[in-house]
Amino acid sequence: MKVLVTGANGFVGSRLVTRLCTDGHEVVGARGPDTAAAAPAAARATGVTWVSLDVTDDDSVRACVAPPCDAVVHLAGLALASEANEHPARAWRVNADGTARVAWQLADVSKGRRAAPLLLVASSAEVYVPRTDRPHVESDPVAPVTGYAASKLGGELGSWQLWRAAGVRVIVSRAFPHTGAGQDPRFWIPARARILCHAKRTNAPAVNVGDLSAVRDFLHVDDVVDAYVRLLTRGVAGETYNIASGQPVTLEAIHSRLEQLLGIRLVREVDASQIRRDARPYLVGDASKLRAATGWAPSHSLDDMLRDVLDAQAH
Numbered sequence: 001m002k003v004l005v006t007g008a009n010g011f012v013g014s015r016l017v018t019r020l021c022t023d024g025h026e027v028v029g030a031r032g033p034d035t036a037a038a039a040p041a042a043a044r045a046t047g048v049t050w051v052s053l054d055v056t057d058d059d060s061v062r063a064c065v066a067p068p069c070d071a072v073v074h075l076a077g078l079a080l081a082s083e084a085n086e087h088p089a090r091a092w093r094v095n096a097d098g099t100a101r102v103a104w105q106l107a108d109v110s111k112g113r114r115a116a117p118l119l120l121v122a123s124s125a126e127v128y129v130p131r132t133d134r135p136h137v138e139s140d141p142v143a144p145v146t147g148y149a150a151s152k153l154g155g156e157l158g159s160w161q162l163w164r165a166a167g168v169r170v171i172v173s174r175a176f177p178h179t180g181a182g183q184d185p186r187f188w189i190p191a192r193a194r195i196l197c198h199a200k201r202t203n204a205p206a207v208n209v210g211d212l213s214a215v216r217d218f219l220h221v222d223d224v225v226d227a228y229v230r231l232l233t234r235g236v237a238g239e240t241y242n243i244a245s246g247q248p249v250t251l252e253a254i255h256s257r258l259e260q261l262l263g264i265r266l267v268r269e270v271d272a273s274q275i276r277r278d279a280r281p282y283l284v285g286d287a288s289k290l291r292a293a294t295g296w297a298p299s300h301s302l303d304d305m306l307r308d309v310l311d312a313q314a315h
Contacts, residue, residue, distance in 0.1 A: 002026040003232065004065065004117075006053055006102065007075030011183050012122070016073060016225045021047050023229065030064050030076065055098030062105045071118040071232050074102050077155070080186055081126065081148040085278065088147030095151035100158025107166035118169045120231055121159045124152040125176045125217075125242065125285055135217070135248075135286040138174070138240045146278050156240075169237035173228065176244040176285045179305055180221035181312035189218070189254065190309050196258050197313045199266055206267035210274030212252035217244050217284040220300030220308070230294035244285025245298050258306055 003020055007013040008029030020027045030053035054060040055076050065072065077095040078084045084091035103119055110116040126149035127142045144150040156172050163170040179189040199207050227243045235241060259265055290296050 001071060001232070002028070002069040004028045004030060004069045004072045005075065006030045006055070006064070006072070007077065008048075008050075010075060010079065011180075012079075012178075012221055012224060013075045014182075015180075015221055016075070016228055017048055019222075019225050019229055028067070028069065032076070033060070055101060056093055058101060058105065061098075061101050062109065065102065065106045066109045068113065069117050071120065072102070072106060073120045073122070073228055073232070074099060075122045076102075077122075078148070078151070080184060081146065082186065082276075084148035084151060085146050088150070091147050091151040092154060095148075096154025096158060099155030100162070103159045103162040103168055103170070104166075107162050107168045110168075116167060116169055118171065118232065118235075118237060119159065120228060120235070121155060121170060121172045122228075123156050123172050123174050123240075124149065125174045125244070125283060126280070127153040127156065127174065130280050130282070132215075132282040135244065135246055135284040136242065137286045138242055138289055145280075163238060171231055171235045171237055172240040173231060174240060174242050174285070175224050175227075176217040176219060176242070176283065178219040178221045178224045178243075179309060181308040183221070183309070188251070189306070190313070192255060193258055193306070193309045193313050196255075196262055196264065196266075197310070200262050200264050204266065206269050208271035208274060209255065209268045210271060210276070211279070212250065212255055212268075213281070214251050214279055215248045215282045215284060216251065216254075217246065217248060218254070218302065218305060219243065219245050219298055220305045223298040223300055226299070227290060227294070227296050230296050231290075234294040236293060239289075239293075241290040241293065242285040242287045243290060243296075244287040246284065246286055247302075248282075248284045249302060254302075254306070257302065258310070261303070261306060261310060 009031035
């Protein structure tokens with residue numbers, strides 16, 4: 001299979017490129033025009049053709065998607081929610097307009113081809129209406145409450161419009177929070193790991209914390225990549241799939257486990273500046289639909305994730 005991966009230089013994209021190459025697929029990795037080189041994991045992969053992509057530019061997108069391929073995994077975009085929420089117009093331009101532009105250009109260049117490529121759109125679990133009574137399923141209502149979530153839902157809507165109007169074969173995935181070695185240190189788990197590692201090195205007696213009561217559903221990034229790979233061959237076009245563990249865990253439990261793994265125990269001092277006012281109290285998903293369609297199940301534990309992040313901090 002020939003697969004075009006946008007955002008191939010990112011945290012998830014670089015791992016997906018490596019996995020697809022390992023599985024024997026032909027891969028085209030599209031990275032931002034201001035990116036000089038591939039991420040280390042992707043750079044070591046053999047059989048990758050690298051191209052430049054600016055999702056805000058029609059000509060750039062068209063040049064990228066014009067060569068025939070079997071599937072496109074669209075990962076390019078603003079991934080950090082806090083950054084997107086600070087710059088909602090830019091988030092919309094990149095995440096919503098950019099995704100719609102990829103779908104439109106793909107539809108246009110695919111006219112007359114025997115089979116249009118599959119477009120796998122990486123959305124977010126944050127598009128759902130917040131709830132606290134049970135894990136989210138794909139049929140739950142959507143109503144974004146942040147700029148980031150709005151931009152991701154906009155990307156979904158743009159893709160579905162091209163599915164209806166132009167026959168683009170679309171699958172939407174909604175991944176719940178995921179982490180691992182190499183993630184941007186501004187995300188919560190790597191940021192917390194860095195703070196605690198520094199506290200251990202400096203023998204600090206206390207550490208600042210925000211609100212640790214929030215409940216989350218965390219996945220190892222490699223499990224998310226595995227879900228994407230399975231969806232390329234077993235997912236059904238026109239469907240949306242959650243990628244989730246279904247296992248709720250509080251941020252307090254994660255903080256405590258990081259301390260245990262580091263062999264430290266610190267006094268916690270609440271810092272109001274670390275509390276996100278727009279943070280959901282509960283974000284957990286049900287991936288039964290994905291499991292039934294592809295046989296997917298997470299293979300990494302919470303400790304696997306945390307150890308990977310801590311090991312990366314140590315190096």
